[in-house]
Amino acid sequence: MSLDFHEQITMLSNQPILLCYHCHKCTAGCPVVEEMEFGPDRILRMVQLGERERLLKSRDIWLCAACETCGTRCPNGIDIAKVMDALRLEALRSGVTPAEPDAAKFHKLFLFVVQTLGRSHEASLLIAYKLWTLNLLADMDSGLQLFVKGKVPVLPKSIKGRDQVRRIFLKSAEAVAKENLPSANPASAQEAK
Amino acid sequence: MSAYTYYPGCSLESTACEYDASVRAVFNALGVELHELEEWNCCGASSAHSLNPVLALALPARNLALAQPLGHDLVMPCAACFNRHKSADHALRHDPQRRKELEDIVGFNYQGNIAVRPLLEVLTIGVGLQRIRERVKQPLAGLKAVGYYGCLLVRPPQVTQFENPENPRLMNQLLQALDAEAVEWSYATECCGGGLSLTKSNVAARLVNRLAERAREAGAAAIVTSCPLCQINLEMRQSGTQKLPVFYFTELMGLAFGLPEAESWWSKHLINPRPLLAELHSSRLAAAA
Numbered sequence: 001m002s003l004d005f006h007e008q009i010t011m012l013s014n015q016p017i018l019l020c021y022h023c024h025k026c027t028a029g030c031p032v033v034e035e036m037e038f039g040p041d042r043i044l045r046m047v048q049l050g051e052r053e054r055l056l057k058s059r060d061i062w063l064c065a066a067c068e069t070c071g072t073r074c075p076n077g078i079d080i081a082k083v084m085d086a087l088r089l090e091a092l093r094s095g096v097t098p099a100e101p102d103a104a105k106f107h108k109l110f111l112f113v114v115q116t117l118g119r120s121h122e123a124s125l126l127i128a129y130k131l132w133t134l135n136l137l138a139d140m141d142s143g144l145q146l147f148v149k150g151k152v153p154v155l156p157k158s159i160k161g162r163d164q165v166r167r168i169f170l171k172s173a174e175a176v177a178k179e180n181l182p183s184a185n186p187a188s189a190q191e192a193k
Numbered sequence: 194m195s196a197y198t199y200y201p202g203c204s205l206e207s208t209a210c211e212y213d214a215s216v217r218a219v220f221n222a223l224g225v226e227l228h229e230l231e232e233w234n235c236c237g238a239s240s241a242h243s244l245n246p247v248l249a250l251a252l253p254a255r256n257l258a259l260a261q262p263l264g265h266d267l268v269m270p271c272a273a274c275f276n277r278h279k280s281a282d283h284a285l286r287h288d289p290q291r292r293k294e295l296e297d298i299v300g301f302n303y304q305g306n307i308a309v310r311p312l313l314e315v316l317t318i319g320v321g322l323q324r325i326r327e328r329v330k331q332p333l334a335g336l337k338a339v340g341y342y343g344c345l346l347v348r349p350p351q352v353t354q355f356e357n358p359e360n361p362r363l364m365n366q367l368l369q370a371l372d373a374e375a376v377e378w379s380y381a382t383e384c385c386g387g388g389l390s391l392t393k394s395n396v397a398a399r400l401v402n403r404l405a406e407r408a409r410e411a412g413a414a415a416i417v418t419s420c421p422l423c424q425i426n427l428e429m430r431q432s433g434t435q436k437l438p439v440f441y442f443t444e445l446m447g448l449a450f451g452l453p454e455a456e457s458w459w460s461k462h463l464i465n466p467r468p469l470l471a472e473l474h475s476s477r478l479a480a481a482a
Contacts, residue, residue, distance in 0.1 A: 012246075032396055103392040114237065116236040149461055
């Protein structure tokens with residue numbers, strides 16, 4: 001346990017996590033709290049207490065739908081969805097296996113398609129996602145309906161500026177690797193454990 | 194006559210193609226110029242901000258760089274695209290350090306001369322309800338519908354700068370301008386779980402069916418939205434025998450304007466809206482007789 005973790009997530013999310021006095025407005029309004037292990041206000045408490053391992057391994061950070069209801073209602077102006085973003089980023093950078101692996105796979109594939117084409121392409125994304133998660137049969141009926149209705153173009157459409165888009169991906173990856181990130185530095189990562 | 198730059202976004206090229214078609218048809222009918230931004234890229238949606246906060250701002254920043262020399266406000270039909278572009282614009286406008294970083298990554302100088310605006314606001318306030326009312330040829334009298342905004346159009350309010358995040362009114366005002374009956378309910382900005390639709394479909398289904406149930410309880414026969422992620426999630430994950438069709442608000446505008454192409458949009462829906470529209474039509478004929 002270390003307070004460094006609290007400082008790190010505060011910096012990364014740019015949110016005043018310490019101001020939380022647990023009024024539970026966030027948790028009361030959270031649409032997915034029933035599926036969560038802890039729920040938003042306990043997540044904030046655990047960040048305050050530096051419970052790094054439990055947080056990064058928790059399914060809650062992947063279940064957050066980023067609906068922003070919590071942050072909108074927080075009397076202390078804490079945008080909790082940004083804290084969830086910071087925790088996800090930290091989990092990935094630390095090599096923690098996501099507790100909800102499908103969500104992480106989906107986001108990675110989505111970004112891979114955008115990095116390649118400059119735009120998303122549903123057909124490629126869905127097929128790749130199904131293959132990677134081995135979840136081949138889910139939603140076959142509605143997927144087929146969308147295809148029959150001509151709503152998922154088979155051929156991908158790419159833009160001329162996809163090299164610029166790739167450059168944005170590269171530079172953003174570099175930026176996030178060095179910015180406000182004690183754990184990117186092996187010495188302080190060690191300390192955080 | 195004002196003109197707008199149009200950013201359709203990836204969904205409107207595929208699963209929300211009827212949204213795109215109805216947007217273009219409605220602008221054409223109102224005589225408002227809409228020019229698609231050339232060479233636009235994906236905004237990164239929820240995936241970018243889930244994995245890399247810098248990328249989540251840099252991807253939309255490239256579109257802002259492309260749009261600013263054109264000098265027109267950038268119109269976003271998709272709530273997720275709007276949210277991402279508005280977040281990037283907010284950071285560029287208010288955070289000098291972030292601005293420098295984004296300008297370097299994208300290779301441009303931010304001017305701040307154009308606004309990122311959601312389609313619903315552009316049509317109801319920019320173009321105006323009065324002009325919309327004047328264009329109505331087939332009033333939607335008898336159509337009972339709830340307006341549904343979802344999350345990303347309204348939250349977080351300090352970024353979206355949309356109207357009251359707990360009780361927005363624009364959708365109801367629009368429905369009333371089309372002479373439809375805007376049914377009041379308490380769930381207009383509750384999350385439908387669209388972001389989890391593929392990865393946690395059981396969670397999304399629970400949220401969708403709760404919304405549909407609340408809409409039925411309020412007496413609505415349809416849900417009206419402006420978000421392509423909500424629309425497909427609400428139609429794909431609804432179960433039961435009394436499914437409510439989910440319309441894009443621009444589809445209802447096209448219908449009320451009497452546009453012939455509206456007929457081609459209905460077959461794109463996963464929940465067939467034709468029985469409801471036929472019912473509406475026959476009750477209108479009965480009332481006229």
